[in-house]
Amino acid sequence: MTVVAFPTRTPRYGGPVVTEAVTFDDEHDTSVEDVAARLVAGDETALEEVYDRWSALVHTYAHRALGDAHDAEDATQQVFVAAWHSRHTLTPSPSALPAWLIGIARHKISDVRAARARDARRAEAAITVDGVGITSEQSAEHDVAEQLVIRQVVQDLPDPRKTILFLAFWEGQSHAEISESTGLPLGTVKSHVRRGLIHIQQQLEGVRRESR
Amino acid sequence: MSHAELDDLAGLALDRDDVSPDVQRHVDGCLQCTEAVDAFAAARALAGGGPLVAPPQHVRAQVMTHVRRGTPDARSAAIPLPVALESHPRARRGISPWLAGIAAALALLAGLGLGRLTGEPAPTPEAVDPGTVVAAADLTALDSDAARGVASAVETADAVTLRVSAEELGDGDGVHEVWLINVDGKRMVAIGLLASGDEGQFEVPLGLIDKGYRIVDISVEPDDGDPTHSGVSLARGELA
Ligand SMILES: [Zn+2]
Numbered sequence: 331m332t333v334v335a336f337p338t339r340t341p342r343y344g345g346p347v348v349t350e351a352v353t354f355d356d357e358h359d360t361s362v363e364d365v366a367a368r369l370v371a372g373d374e375t376a377l378e379e380v381y382d383r384w385s386a387l388v389h390t391y392a393h394r395a396l397g398d399a400h401d402a403e404d405a406t407q408q409v410f411v412a413a414w415h416s417r418h419t420l421t422p423s424p425s426a427l428p429a430w431l432i433g434i435a436r437h438k439i440s441d442v443r444a445a446r447a448r449d450a451r452r453a454e455a456a457i458t459v460d461g462v463g464i465t466s467e468q469s470a471e472h473d474v475a476e477q478l479v480i481r482q483v484v485q486d487l488p489d490p491r492k493t494i495l496f497l498a499f500w501e502g503q504s505h506a507e508i509s510e511s512t513g514l515p516l517g518t519v520k521s522h523v524r525r526g527l528i529h530i531q532q533q534l535e536g537v538r539r540e541s542r
Numbered sequence: 543m544s545h546a547e548l549d550d551l552a553g554l555a556l557d558r559d560d561v562s563p564d565v566q567r568h569v570d571g572c573l574q575c576t577e578a579v580d581a582f583a584a585a586r587a588l589a590g591g592g593p594l595v596a597p598p599q600h601v602r603a604q605v606m607t608h609v610r611r612g613t614p615d616a617r618s619a620a621i622p623l624p625v626a627l628e629s630h631p632r633a634r635r636g637i638s639p640w641l642a643g644i645a646a647a648l649a650l651l652a653g654l655g656l657g658r659l660t661g662e663p664a665p666t667p668e669a670v671d672p673g674t675v676v677a678a679a680d681l682t683a684l685d686s687d688a689a690r691g692v693a694s695a696v697e698t699a700d701a702v703t704l705r706v707s708a709e710e711l712g713d714g715d716g717v718h719e720v721w722l723i724n725v726d727g728k729r730m731v732a733i734g735l736l737a738s739g740d741e742g743q744f745e746v747p748l749g750l751i752d753k754g755y756r757i758v759d760i761s762v763e764p765d766d767g768d769p770t771h772s773g774v775s776l777a778r779g780e781l782a
Pocket residue numbers: 544545546568569572573574575576
């Protein structure tokens with residue numbers, strides 16, 4: 331092993347090593363089906379694309395469900411490795427990927443919970459779990475998953491619709507305020523919000539259908 | 543009148559007064575349209591959550607390392623994946639309870655003769671320390687962000703091994719040499735040649751990476767006997 335001087339010819343270093351999440355501009359997004367089909371066919375670059383697009387969704391869901399940053403990272407890693415190994419169970423369709431990934435994440439999360447519960451019993455730390463508690467926890471979690479899916483759907487929209495929806499649904503601005511701040515006519519703003527809501531609802535339906 | 547347009551149904555869920563009285567009257571008397579409005583209102587109520595938080599960068603490298611190591615599908619499909627056993631640095635500080643649960647399950651599987659699932663080199667009959675991935679890097683080209691494979695640092699009790707699995711380094715003349723460059727940008731060490739062209743494992747001194755030698759660099763070296771870096775790097779990534 332020799333320590334040598336740093337070479338002078340280094341075209342570039344210091345930029346991001348991991349590329350930013352891919353953004354897609356097409357609302358009627360055939361790219362989802364394409365990447366799903368490539369994943370099923372065993373294309374590793376498809377897994378990278380799937381990861382870049384949906385790892386934040388999976389990670390945030392796991393973090394919210396498990397309440398622990400490290401467990402969330404582990405679960406995220408496991409979800410994508412498991413996704414790769416069970417890729418033949420994926421049926422390519424526009425909503426299939428997020429639904430399928432959320433489904434895998436749900437399994438991993440309940441594995442973690444089961445292990446925690448086992449561990450708690452082993453340590454004889456008495457915990458009682460009543461059925462009501464579990465039910466409300468699961469339904470809250472279901473809402474969290476759907477909220478995150480919607481967030482993803484809106485993030486994937488092209489502008490100005492994306493910005494308009496964020497202002498309307500996340501910032502709670504009125505259509506008039508949005509018209510003011512974006513300089514777009516009021517009618518245009520309303521139309522974007524309505525179409526955006528229709529899109530959200532349809533995507534949500536798709537995810538619900540796929541995760542049945 | 544016929545059923546209301548989707549646009550109006552969404553409009554009703556957002557602001558009833560934005561929709562004409564005719565449409566409102568129809569919807570009020572139509573179960574199907576009312577259900578659609580309710581569905582839009584429910585979707586609207588779910589909007590506002592987030593934000594989405596990306597996982598740390600090393601998670602991606604770990605996923606791809608596991609995938610490229612290639613666990614055969616048949617074995618892995620039905621059994622829990624042992625990926626969590628070689629996770630990030632936290633694993634060194636003590637294995638969390640649920641990881642311990644997985645470890646126990648794995649030990650059981652091993653006892654049943656299912657063997658190792660990690661796809662790592664076959665174990666010797668003695669106890670084998672599979673090591674912990676303590677850092678990983680996505681390798682990319684220098685003039686673009688094109689993927690060039692992954693590198694990971696695996697720590698066992700007495701050694702650190704750098705595993706390099708590169709791809710698309712090109713067919714140019716020369717051999718591929720792996721370097722670790724210090725993040726201070728002033729020092730670098732040569733750690734070995736990729737004999738096969740793109741795959742290699744190199745034991746590196748304990749503590750080297752901790753001293754800042756975190757940037758994995760793959761150079762192409764002409765056969766000129768000069769031990770210094772040729773200055774031509776094909777791939778780089780920072781261990782994190
Ligand atoms: Zn109707």
